Amino acid sequence: xxxxxxxxxxxxxxxxxxxxxxxxxxxxxxxxxxxxxxxxxxxxxxxxxxxxxxxxxxxxxxxxxxxxxxxxxxxxxxxxxxxxxxxxxxxxxxxxxxxxxxxxxxxxxxxxxxxxxxxxxxxxxxxxxxxxxxxxxxxxxxxxxxxxxxxxxxxxxxxxxxxxxxxxxxxxxxxxxxxxxxxxxxxxxxxxxxxxxxxxxxxxxxxxxxxxxxxxxxxxxxxxxxxxxxxxxxxxxxxxxxxxxxxxxxxxxxxxxxxxxxxxxxxxxxxxxxxxxxxxxxxxxxxxxxx
Amino acid sequence: xxxxxxxxxxxxxxxxxxxxxxxxxxxxxxxxxxxxxxxxxxxxxxxxxxxxxxxxxxxxxxxxxxxxxxxxxxxxxxxxxxxxxxxxxxxxxxxxxxxxxxxxxxxxxxxxxxxxxxxxxxxxxxxxxxxxxxxxxxxxxxxxxxxxxxxxxxxxxxxxxxxxxxxxxxxxxxxxxxxxxxxxxxxxxxxxxxxxxxxxxxxxxxxxxxxxxxxxxxxxxxxxxxxxxxxxxxxxxxxxxxxxxxxxxxxxxxxxxxxxxxxxxxxxxxxxxxxxxxxxxxxxxxxxxxxxxxxxxxxxxxxxxxxxxxxxxxxxxxxxxxxxxxxxxxxxxxxxxxxxxxxxxxxxxxxxxxxxxxxxxxxxxxxxxxxxxxxxxxxxxxxxxxxxxxxxxxxxxxxxxxxxxxxxxxxxxxxxxxxxxxxxxxxxxxxxxxxxxxxxxxxxxxxxxxxxxxxxxxxxxxxxxxxxxxxxxxxxxxxxxxxxxxxxxxxxxxxxxxxxxxxxxxxxxxxxxxxxxxxxxxxxxxxxxxxxxxxxxxxxxxxxxxxxxxxxxxxxxxxxxxxxxxxxxxxxxxxxxxxxxxxxxxxxxxxxxxxxxxxxxxxxxxx
Numbered sequence: 001x002x003x004x005x006x007x008x009x010x011x012x013x014x015x016x017x018x019x020x021x022x023x024x025x026x027x028x029x030x031x032x033x034x035x036x037x038x039x040x041x042x043x044x045x046x047x048x049x050x051x052x053x054x055x056x057x058x059x060x061x062x063x064x065x066x067x068x069x070x071x072x073x074x075x076x077x078x079x080x081x082x083x084x085x086x087x088x089x090x091x092x093x094x095x096x097x098x099x100x101x102x103x104x105x106x107x108x109x110x111x112x113x114x115x116x117x118x119x120x121x122x123x124x125x126x127x128x129x130x131x132x133x134x135x136x137x138x139x140x141x142x143x144x145x146x147x148x149x150x151x152x153x154x155x156x157x158x159x160x161x162x163x164x165x166x167x168x169x170x171x172x173x174x175x176x177x178x179x180x181x182x183x184x185x186x187x188x189x190x191x192x193x194x195x196x197x198x199x200x201x202x203x204x205x206x207x208x209x210x211x212x213x214x215x216x217x218x219x220x221x222x223x224x225x226x227x228x229x230x231x232x233x234x235x236x237x238x239x240x241x242x243x244x245x246x247x248x249x250x251x252x253x254x255x256x257x258x259x260x261x262x263x264x265x266x267x268x269x270x271x272x273x274x275x276x277x278x279x280x281x282x283x284x285x286x287x288x289x290x291x
Numbered sequence: 292x293x294x295x296x297x298x299x300x301x302x303x304x305x306x307x308x309x310x311x312x313x314x315x316x317x318x319x320x321x322x323x324x325x326x327x328x329x330x331x332x333x334x335x336x337x338x339x340x341x342x343x344x345x346x347x348x349x350x351x352x353x354x355x356x357x358x359x360x361x362x363x364x365x366x367x368x369x370x371x372x373x374x375x376x377x378x379x380x381x382x383x384x385x386x387x388x389x390x391x392x393x394x395x396x397x398x399x400x401x402x403x404x405x406x407x408x409x410x411x412x413x414x415x416x417x418x419x420x421x422x423x424x425x426x427x428x429x430x431x432x433x434x435x436x437x438x439x440x441x442x443x444x445x446x447x448x449x450x451x452x453x454x455x456x457x458x459x460x461x462x463x464x465x466x467x468x469x470x471x472x473x474x475x476x477x478x479x480x481x482x483x484x485x486x487x488x489x490x491x492x493x494x495x496x497x498x499x500x501x502x503x504x505x506x507x508x509x510x511x512x513x514x515x516x517x518x519x520x521x522x523x524x525x526x527x528x529x530x531x532x533x534x535x536x537x538x539x540x541x542x543x544x545x546x547x548x549x550x551x552x553x554x555x556x557x558x559x560x561x562x563x564x565x566x567x568x569x570x571x572x573x574x575x576x577x578x579x580x581x582x583x584x585x586x587x588x589x590x591x592x593x594x595x596x597x598x599x600x601x602x603x604x605x606x607x608x609x610x611x612x613x614x615x616x617x618x619x620x621x622x623x624x625x626x627x628x629x630x631x632x633x634x635x636x637x638x639x640x641x642x643x644x645x646x647x648x649x650x651x652x653x654x655x656x657x658x659x660x661x662x663x664x665x666x667x668x669x670x671x672x673x674x675x676x677x678x679x680x681x682x683x684x685x686x687x688x689x690x691x692x693x694x695x696x697x698x699x700x701x702x703x704x705x706x707x708x709x710x711x712x713x714x715x716x717x718x719x720x721x722x723x724x725x726x727x728x729x730x731x732x733x734x735x736x737x738x739x740x741x742x743x744x745x746x747x748x749x750x751x752x753x754x755x756x757x758x759x760x761x762x763x764x765x766x767x768x769x770x771x772x773x774x775x776x777x778x779x780x781x782x783x784x785x786x787x788x789x790x791x792x793x794x795x796x797x798x799x800x801x802x803x804x805x806x807x808x809x810x811x812x813x814x815x816x817x818x819x820x821x822x823x824x825x826x827x828x829x830x831x832x833x834x835x836x837x838x839x840x841x842x843x844x845x846x847x848x849x850x851x852x853x854x855x856x857x858x859x860x861x862x863x864x865x866x867x868x869x870x871x872x873x874x875x876x877x878x879x880x881x882x883x884x885x886x887x888x889x890x891x892x893x894x895x896x897x898x
Contacts (some may be wrong), residue, residue, distance in 0.1 A: 100325075184326035213325055223319040226327035234319055235330060236816035245333040252329065 003111045005148040010277055017114045017280070019081055020291040021176055045114050046074045069270070081120040082175030083136075085112055087151070088208075090128035090160040090229035092184050096210020101156045102256045103272040104180045104208055108146050109204075111178055114290060116144050124174070128158030131168045156163030162214055166195040174200035178289070183207045183256045184276060190259045197263040201211050204266035204289050207256060211273045214249070216242050295417060295874070299366035305359045313352050354890040368876045370416075378477035380420045380436065382466045382499065383408055386451050386482030387427040387508070388457035389778065390846045393483070395509035395589040401452045404481040404506045411479065412443045413874075423447060424470055426482065428455030428779035429650065438470060438769075445783035448819035454592060454778035454817050456846065461484040461630045463497060463858065470498045483507035483851040487860060492531045496861030503855045510850025511537035513561060516594030516842055518582055520573055520600045521786040529598060531569040534563035544585035545569060549577035549600070556585075567576035573600050578836065579821040593847045596775075597821045599796075599836040603627035603751045604770035608763075612650035618665065625767045641771070642788070648768045651743060660788075661766035665740040666708070675741055676709030680726045687718045693730065693761050694719065702751070707742035715739045736766040736810060739744040770835035775842055782813045782822075782837055790826040790833075797822055798839075 006014075042289050050059055050070030063071040087108045091101055093101040112122045122138045124147060125131050132154065136145045168191060169177070177196055183189055189205070197202065219237040226232075235241070253269055260267040266287045284290045294300075324330060385408060391401040408423070415421060415438060423434040423446045433446035459480070470476045475498040517532035535541050540562045547554040555571060573580055577600040584594040603626070610619055610632045622630050627705050627736045631644070635652035646661040653671035654666055667673040680705040686694050699720065709725045710718075716731025716739070744750050749758075764772075768783045775784055786793045786807045793805040795813055799822025805811045807826075816822070816839045824835045841847065 057532070093322065096326045182325060184329065186326070186328055210325075218322065221319045222322040224327055224330055225321050225323045227323050227325050229327070231327055232321070233327060233330070233332065241331050245329055249327040 004045075005106060005152060006026050006113065006276070011113060011144075011279065012108070014110055014280065015117045016115050017117050017285075017290045018118045019111075019120060019176055020288055021081060021084060022288075023215040045070045046104040047174055048074060048079055053114040075103060078272050081115065081118070081122065082148075083112070083120050084123045084125065084169075084172050084175065084177040084203075086125050086127060086165060086169075086177065086179040086181075087155050088128070088160060088181035089126050089152075089156045090185065091157050092160060092182055093208075094156040095227050096212050098210070100182055100208050100272055103270075103276070104278045105151045107206065107208070107279060108178075108180055109151055110276050111284070111290075112138070112147050112151075113141075113144050114280075116147070116243055117141050117170070125165075125168055126151075126154045127161075127165055128156075129161045130158075145201075161185070162189045165192040169195040169201070172199045172201060175202070177201040177203035179203070180203045183252060185194070188252070188259070189256055193259050193263045193265060196265060202264070204268065204284075204287060205256060205260045206284075207253060207267070207269045209249075209269065211271050214246075214271060216245060225230045246271075277283050293370050295368035295370055295582040295876075296366060299363065299368070299764040302363045302366050303509075304354055305363070309352070309355050309359055309431055313349070325516045326461075344720065350893055351890065354893055358883060358886040358890055361879060361886055363515075365876045365883055369872060369879070370876075377411070377414060377416070377419060378499070379418065379475040380422070380470065381411070381415070382469065382476060382478040383411065383421060383447075383890060384459070384462050384466065384478060384480045384482070385423065385447065386457050386480070386486070386487065387425040387452050388846070389452065389454045389592050389841060389847060390457075390483050390485040390590070391506070392452045392592055392711040393509075393590045395506060395507055395511075395849075399688075400454070400483050400506045401450065404504075405447050405450065407504060407506070408447045408479075408481055409444055412440055412447065415440060415443075421440055422466065422467055424462050425450050426454040426457045426459055426462040426480075426486070428458055430458060430465045430892065431468075432465060434700075434864055440883075454819055454841065456777070456843065457482065457486040460490040460493070463489075463493065466499070467497055472498065474498070476503065479504060480855070482717055482855070483849070484853070484855045485846055485849070486520055486855075489856070493858035494617070496859040498861055500628050501859040503854075503857060503858045505851050505853065507849070507851035509537075509589060510848060511539060511541075512590045512593070512847055512849045513541050513583055513584060513586070514589050514590065514841070514847035515584060515596040516566075516593070516847060518580070518596040518842075518845055520580060520598045522602060525598065527573040527575070529571045529573050529582070529600070530568060531571070531582050531596070532560065533561065533584070534566035534844070534847070535564060536844075536850070538563045539784070541588075542586065546583045546585055547571050548581045548583070549574050550579060552577075579819075579838065582834045590849055592819065592849070593841045594711065596840045596842070597815050597819070598775065599772075599821060599838050601836055604769075604835065605629050606645040606767055606769075607631065607640070608646045608648065608767070609633065609638075609644040610648045610650065610785045611635055611652050611710050612648070613652070614837075615650045615744060617744055618648065618650055618753065619761070621750075621756045622659075623762065624756055624760060625763060625769070627809070628763070628767075643854070646763070656738075661735050662740070663740075663762065663766065667739070673715060673739055674708060675713050675725070676711070677708050678706045681705065681722045681724055681727070681742070683861075684720055684722050684727055687726075691719065693765055694758070695761060697758045697761065698752070699754060702747070702749050702752055702754060704742050704747040706746050710739070710741040713741075713757070730762075730765075734809075738762050738766065747759045772837045775838045775840040776816055778819060778839055778841065778842065779814070779817050780839070781785045784811045784813050784824055786811070787826050787828050788831065790828050792825075792827045794825050795822055796825060 034171050050072050054072055058072045060071045060073045085108050089101055093104055115122045116138060119140060125133060135150055222231050223234050224235045257267040266289060268283050268287050270283060280290060362856060385404050389769060393400050396403040420436045420438050422436050422441055423443060425431045425433055432444050439462055450772060466478055478499050480501055480503040480534050481504045515531060516534055520527055520529050542560045545557045545559055556786055561567060579597055580600050581595060581597045585788060605627050608622060608628045608630050619632060622628060638654060640658050647658050648663040650665045651668060653667040653673055684699050684702050684704055685701055691869045704727060707725060707727050710729060711725050713729060715729040718726035719730050720728040731737050768785050784805060790807045793807045795803045795805060798818050803815055819839050821836055821838050826833045867868050
């Protein structure tokens with residue numbers, strides 16, 4: 001199943017990567033990720049005074065010899081990283097060549113696989129006019145096939161409604177969130193990004209667009225039909241009107257980027273004609289999301 | 292406003308056609324887009340293939356309708372009524388006389404006249420015709436009965452001002468010759484009104500009305516109106532007459548030169564209208580004297596004057612008479628004539644005399660050269676018929692230069708030979724009974740008086756010495772003329788017997804050859820200044836001089852009259868004058884081009 005979404009060679013290359021967070025996180029289970037908690041690991045974190053009840057195995061006897069006081073050695077706890085993936089599969093994503101929804105699934109799968117390979121916990125949420133849970137959190141590399149199958153099973157369609165994402169986001173434990181969307185919903189994504197900040201989510205917004213919508217490849221008279229709402233309008237494409245569209249799209253992209261940066265999130269605009277490998281190895285590493 | 296091509300209004304059908312095209316609806320392919328709200332609400336119908344749709348407001352439609360409307364307007368060739376009333380045949384008389392060189396208007400009066408005439412040409416309708424006549428010392432047709440505007444503009448722009456007067460009479464005669472009876476014609480005179488007096492021949496009127504368009508504003512001018520050199524027993528002196536023709540006092544300087552040597556510069560202040568005479572001694576060796584006014588005014592042509600300072604060469608004249616003190620004294624008034632008087636019996640033909648005067652005597656054969664014969668005896672070849680009783684006398688042509696300043700009002704002749712059958716020449720003075728004085732040009736200039744001077748009171752009148760002077764200077768012009776010539780005035784040049792080459796050197800240095808052997812009339816006197824006549828006589832160069840100056844009070848006074856007395860109109864047909872038309876369609880066509888360009892731009896910008 002995994003092979004159907006991502007090629008084995010790509011998966012092998014993804015295994016060498018890991019998700020990166022700027023601050024320590026707390027998970028529910030041990031993992032390979034630094035936690036805000038003090039725990040058992042080889043990485044020294046700090047000293048603190050001994051208080052009765054503390055594990056006396058952690059008393060630093062060398063410090064006692066120098067200071068004549070009991071000092072406890074604290075170590076960084078290593079825990080799992082909770083990764084939340086929000087994938088837009090609204091009607092507008094079923095557009096373009098290569099198809100945006102297909103590319104979004106593949107990109108989400110690649111990011112999820114990196115997390116699963118590092119024993120991080122992955123929660124998948126697909127959204128259009130409302131959120132659809134991707135089931136229980138996935139953990140471990142063996143869960144990848146299950147996650148990929150789940151990703152591919154979601155239908156594409158419906159009207160984008162970012163407001164409906166606010167509540168599922170608010171329930172997230174602090175961790176890493178990645179939103180994959182074309183960002184074209186109306187009203188814009190700002191409300192969801194505020195929710196991410198409040199939920200102490202690090203992460204990124206990845207705007208995925210088809211090359212044909214970045215630069216329209218047609219001109220002349222047409223009846224335009226909205227992929228999500230089905231609304232229609234007569235239109236004449238000229239250099240002037242196409243320029244106006246390109247400007248509007250650029251403004252929407254800039255608006256999303258500004259909102260993301262303001263909420264401490266990273267932002268990247270991706271084109272579906274870029275290979276998944278190049279997106280992951282290039283854009284996402286440059287963004288500091290993967291390392 | 293009138294339309295020169297009203298049939299072009301049919302082209303207005305294009306306007307509803309354009310609107311109709313916009314009613315047709317386009318068949319548009321459906322395109323699914325991810326987010327319709329990002330696409331601007333722009334629609335434009337480029338092509339129609341489905342009827343019908345609601346008409347949408349569109350910049351393109353507006354511009355196309357505007358372009359069509361403006362093009363139709365241009366095709367109608369609208370024309371605005373212009374100021375001047377034009378006839379079907381406009382006779383434009385442009386004053387090209389000396390006074391039109393005045394610069395009181397920029398660039399000059401002639402330049403302003405050219406501008407105004409060009410404006411009139413632009414108002415010509417498609418069926419209008421125009422004739423352009425330049426009015427100078429002679430009248431010249433520059434464009435004859437044509438509607439070709441380019442040719443008319445060219446003709447007007449080629450007009451150059453002469454240094455001479457404006458012979459309006461000649462121009463009107465010329466114009467009248469171009470108008471057929473019944474023609475709708477009108478003449479437009481663009482002039483400063485400083486023209487020669489009209490001849491009496493216009494009493495019957497002209498077949499067209501004449502409009503006077505005054506050109507010029509100022510009469511402020513100081514000019515030299517006379518410069519002569521007189522020789523007295525002691526010395527020679529130049530007499531200069533300077534006059535301020537303006538209404539304001541002027542300070543000028545007068546610069547004197549003998550040949551090219553500076554003699555003197557004198558400051559001079561003249562009140563409004565004041566004239567002053569200046570006298571300056573002339574060096575004995577000077578050939579010419581030039582006076583020049585400094586200070587500058589609007590008319591440069593009368594600011595310099597030249598006079599010949601050389602003493603005229605003497606001519607020997609033989610007077611054959613039984614005794615005529617009147618004739619002898621009148622001839623002796625010319626300082627350059629040496630008069631030898633002989634009785635008829637003593638007469639022997641001699642080549643030494645430049646002119647011979649026979650009084651009551653005629654030899655069997657007249658000598659070669661100028662001859663004046665008075666009352667030839669009966670039986671001679673020149674004698675007329677039996678004597679007739681004569682009363683008052685009159686001039687055949689009062690404007691004849693040979694009778695200039697000759698007043699025949701109180702002249703009477705008792706008896707005269709009957710010269711009615713004489714073939715001697717044309718009559719100069721006549722009476723009711725018979726011509727009295729005949730003149731001829733060929734082969735030599737000769738004069739025949741049919742009456743004995745003693746049978747008339749003519750010798751007792753002031754007219755006699757003047758007439759004698761005129762006739763003798765006509766027959767035998769002095770080597771240095773006693774007066775200055777006016778520009779374009781013909782000058783008679785009498786080559787010396789035996790002269791091999793004769794030429795005239797003009798003030799600008801150009802040389803004009805003259806055929807030797809006979810009296811010549813030299814007409815290239817359009818430039819003011821000193822002219823030199825060179826004759827080669829047996830290998831020796833002999834020079835004589837004459838000067839050409841403006842010397843015209845009427846021209847120098849410069850002030851254009853508000854009204855000009857023009858001949859009456861002899862109306863032969865209804866004057867169907869119409870206002871000239873100023874065609875504005877080129878401007879409308881230009882605007883149409885602008886609208887079409889805007890439409891093209893709008894189309895490509897996708898408006």
